[in-house]
Amino acid sequence: MATYKIGVLYGDGIGPEITKATVDVLTAASKLAGTTKFEFVELPMGWDGIEKYNDPMPQSTKDALKETHGWIMGPHDSASYPKELKEKRNPSGELRTYFDLYANVRPAKTMEGIRSVVGDADLVIYRENTEGYYCDRNMYVGVGEWKVTPDIVISAGVFTRKAIERIAHAAFKAALQRRKKVTIVHKANVIQLGSGLFLDVCREVGQQYPDVEVDDYHIDAMAAHLVRRANDFDVIVTENMFGDILSDLTGELVGSLGLAPSINSSDNQAMAQAAHGSAPDIAGKNIANPTGIILSAVMFLEWLASQHNDPKVSEIARNIENGLFLAISEGVKTKDLGGTASTTEFTEGIIERLKR
Ligand SMILES: NC(=O)c1ccc[n+]([C@@H]2O[C@H](COP(=O)([O-])OP(=O)(O)OC[C@H]3O[C@@H](n4cnc5c(N)ncnc54)[C@H](O)[C@@H]3O)[C@@H](O)[C@H]2O)c1
Ligand SMILES: CC(C)[C@H](C(=O)O)[C@@H](O)C(=O)O
Known part of the structure; x- marks a missing residue:
């Protein structure tokens, strides 16, 4: 069974809620596939990094990321960091520069069921x-x-x-x-x-x-x-x-900033990251839309599949994307899309539909 080591940086604000949703969906999809295992490596970033190392992007996190096949980065609330830490490069800028992730690829596509x-x-x-x-x-x-x-x-x-x-x-x-x-x-x-x-x-x-x-x-x-x-x-x-x-x-x-995915990549490394920020105005309420970061993870899996010539990973990516599109087109939507589903209900809605 192929195993891929994926870094997970939860980040600030809505970061932990939407990043956990992404890990849950990837775990469920890989279990269903039965051929591929994702081993998640949780690493401090943002306020977690500040509390542990007085650094929103600790060197130990960067070192550990070098040992992964790529990573999923939640949003950070760098605007809220103490002044002396704000003078450092923000966590996204730091990783993009440190790993020379020169291409930030940000698609926008209309989806069935979304105005x-x-x-x-x-x-x-x-x-x-x-x-x-x-x-x-x-x-x-x-x-x-x-x-x-x-x-x-x-x-x-x-x-x-x-x-x-x-x-x-x-x-x-x-x-x-x-x-x-x-x-x-x-x-x-x-x-x-x-x-x-x-x-x-x-x-x-x-x-x-x-x-x-x-x-x-x-x-x-x-x-x-x-x-x-x-x-x-x-x-x-x-x-x-x-x-x-x-x-x-x-x-x-x-449709919504909450839908916007992205991948940051070099010729041999990649980071999945939604285009939006940590949304402090809705943090901790279980109402954030995790679509942007889940679709970023889908982009990352497609990148991983092509790097490792592994069509099974591509199948997992397609399955997640289909499950998500199906959930939305059947009316399971978060508040930003005019729906009533919480972040966790929406995530469960995707996982249920992975089997279809
Ligand atoms: N990649 C990143 O980590 C990243 C990107 C942009 C901003 N930021 C940081 O995030 C913090 C807040 O920035 P901001 O308020 O300017 O922008 P923001 O993107 O966090 O929020 C803008 C608006 O969009 C909404 N929104 C964003 N994501 C959403 C989601 N997934 N679901 C539902 N609604 C969502 C928010 O509630 C808010 O009303 C700042 O510290 C900023 O520096 C981080
Ligand atoms: C938070 C900020 C540093 C970041 C950027 O400007 O690159 C964000 O807006 C993004 O688009 O990822």
């Missing part, structure tokens, strides 16, 4: 995950944010050909498997050097994929285009901060 604000949509955002305005002073010496005087701060963005090329290749390769269209999102009209380089390099990479249609939009116009005609877009490639913002928008457009 989409924009009609049909089936798109995926390829967000560059390691630089742009989210670099910090630990990354490139002398670059990041710094206070010039008490009243003047400089926040710099870093854009490198190397990082743009690899996210662009990832986006164009994905497009070949989809509707063969890539949209580059930038702000080259104002941020002429940084965003300009992003646009130029993506266009250059695009020339290596003659079967893929390419267009580009400024980030502000793109927000409007997405609301008006989301279904015209297939793969969107953009820099770190624009991808962060656009993916919350696209998640909500197709």
Whole structure:
């Protein structure tokens, strides 16, 4: 029986509720498959890390993650951390940089049984995950944010050909498997050097994929285009901060931010992580929607299946996705989707439907 070691980082706010839901679903699905075992390794992160090690992303957690086949990361409430710890990189940024998880892949697709604000949509955002305005002073010496005087701060963005090329290749390769269209999102009209380089390099990479249609939009116009005609877009490639913002928008457009999944990956490592945050306003109430993180785990399992050439893992992923879609289409919905199911009822609803 194949066994995969999966790290589990529960995180803050709704993190423990939705991450436990995910572990429960994966456990049930692997039991049903009978051929694959997931061994979960729970590791401290967020407030748990602060309490144990005075660090929201302890070195011991990073070391342990190196020994896993990949991991599931719950959201963290980094905005609530003590000031001196906030000056460190937030837990997501730390793992994305430490493991060089350069591609943050964030799909948004309409689902049966869920009201989409924009009609049909089936798109995926390829967000560059390691630089742009989210670099910090630990990354490139002398670059990041710094206070010039008490009243003047400089926040710099870093854009490198190397990082743009690899996210662009990832986006164009994905497009070949989809509707063969890539949209580059930038702000080259104002941020002429940084965003300009992003646009130029993506266009250059695009020339290596003659079967893929390419267009580009400024980030502000793109927000409007997405609301008006989301279904015209297939793969969107953009820099770190624009991808962060656009993916919350696209998640909500197709139903709820609580639905929005993502995978953060390098060429040999991956982390499942919902696009949303720790939702402190609804934490501890058993009402959060675990769909985003469960579908992130599904994306992670598909990645694991391809890395290990293991079709059984892919079958487990498909089974979980079908169980979840079935539960929603049969009306088992959390509050954000207009339903009454609690997080645990929704999770049980998925598990019951895995057998179908
Ligand atoms: N990847 C991450 O860990 C991540 C991502 C974004 C924000 N954050 C952090 O989360 C904290 C809160 O941030 P925020 O309030 O700006 O954004 P948020 O995404 O946590 O919440 C925004 C809104 O969406 C709702 N929401 C989010 N996820 C939901 C779910 N699964 N089910 C139902 N409703 C859901 C919340 O209740 C809230 O009303 C901050 O500390 C922020 O830094 C973490
Ligand atoms: C919490 C924050 C650091 C994070 C980001 O901006 O990358 C989040 O918004 C996300 O999208 O995962």
